[in-house]
Amino acid sequence: MSGAALESLCRGRSLDATESAELFTRIAKGDVAEVELAALLVALRCKGESADELAGAASALLRAAPTFPPFEGEVADVCGTGGDGFRTLNVSTAVAFVVAAAGVRVVKHGGRAVTSASGSTDALLALGVQPARSCEQASRDVADTGLAFISAADVHVALRSVAAVRRQLGVRTTFNLLGPMLNPARPSIRLVGVPEPRFVRPVAEALQRLGTRVALVVHGSGTDEISLRGPTSCALLRDGSIEDRTIDPGELGLGFHEVDALRVESAAESAARIEACFDGCGRDADAAVIAANAGGLLWIAGKSSSLGDGVADALGVIRSGRARAMLDEHRARTGGAA
Incomplete structure (x- = not known):
């Protein structure tokens, strides 16, 4: 999937939230080689990150993180x-x-x-x-x-x-x-x-x-x-x-x-x-x-x-x-x- 994502980004097309979440899930799992990761990050920066790309990526990375214990009220x-x-x-x-x-x-x-x-x-x-x-x-x-x-x-x-x-x-x-x-x-x-x-x-x-x-x-x-x-x-x-x-x-x-x-x-x-x-x-x-x-x-x-x-x-x-x-x-x- 990351090859297709890179091609899309190089063409100036933003990923939707689902595509971004799938990509960053693979990144979190270590399934994306360093040279490919570097290319993806440069392509995202050059295109300019969209709200859907950011929200999808953040959702995926938060799912991969430990759960914070429940608390009352707001922080x-x-x-x-x-x-x-x-x-x-x-x-x-x-x-x-x-x-x-x-x-x-x-x-x-x-x-x-x-x-x-x-x-x-x-x-x-x-x-x-x-x-x-x-x-x-x-x-x-x-x-x-x-x-x-x-x-x-x-x-x-x-x-x-x-x-x-x-x-x-x-x-x-x-x-x-x-x-x-x-x-x-x-x-x-x-x-x-x-x-x-x-x-x-x-x-x-x-x-x-x-x-x-x-x-x-x-x-x-x-x-x-x-x-x-x-x-x-x-x-x-x-x-x-x-x-x-x-x-x-x-x-x-x-x-x-x-x-x-x-x-x-x-x-x-x-x-x-x-x-x-x-x-x-x-x-x-x-x-x-x-x-x-x-x-x-x-x-x-x-x-x-x-x-x-x-x-x-x-x-x-x-x-x-x-x-x-x-x-x-x-x-x-x-x-x-x-």
Whole structure:
């Protein structure tokens, strides 16, 4: 089947959801040779991934993953796809601490860096926090503290062979777009950043097909997050309907900050800057972009009545020391030491 899929993609024809699910089931089983997998990923990227392709692939990969223990209520996730090329600090990782400290339960799914300076797991380890190694452990963490981190490499064991191909390619692939959709907890509330504006709507539609209740999919002036350098293109998914929006940084009250101010060279630098922000002595740009994105998640989760109120609430959590306390709790809980 993968040969036929490759031929279709090379001709510019998108796969339907069933075809995509069948293809990615074979990939998860290790039935697709590395050279063929590389060709498929390049062909998908060059054509541009569709909502059906993403939803079909995510459904197949979630079926291959361990089952997350049942829980009451809702949980949220915040995740950027990476692949925007800017090598910024781990905004979504910091946001998870802030939002959980504000009272929204978060199961953050992430992995190691492939196209960035620091992946979510890299930053957590540099912060002295060990992500959960299983769905059961993550379930206990979120039940006890309101926050859990789960490593994609530990739950999506079938995809370990894919990582080598992705590293060798060294460019954004379909798996960047799929990453935020593969959280085994299947959060009903999601803030997702994408690397190009053309993916805002397809990713929102894929999340809709996957049953997500509310999501804000964003691309901020070249970055996979709500931006403070220029307008952020958004798709707001709420109860089955999708609305296109634009967020202007001027409406957030955080000033304007160029993306260069957010660059990091390593996971260690990213962790140090997040910790400094939580201690109240970090860079203005770091605190502002963390508050902007935390505010977005607080808003769609219903914790704050508007995006502006969400930003104010996020800043309050940081300034009060609650984000720092959440970090310290998870560092102690997992036995880490920064």
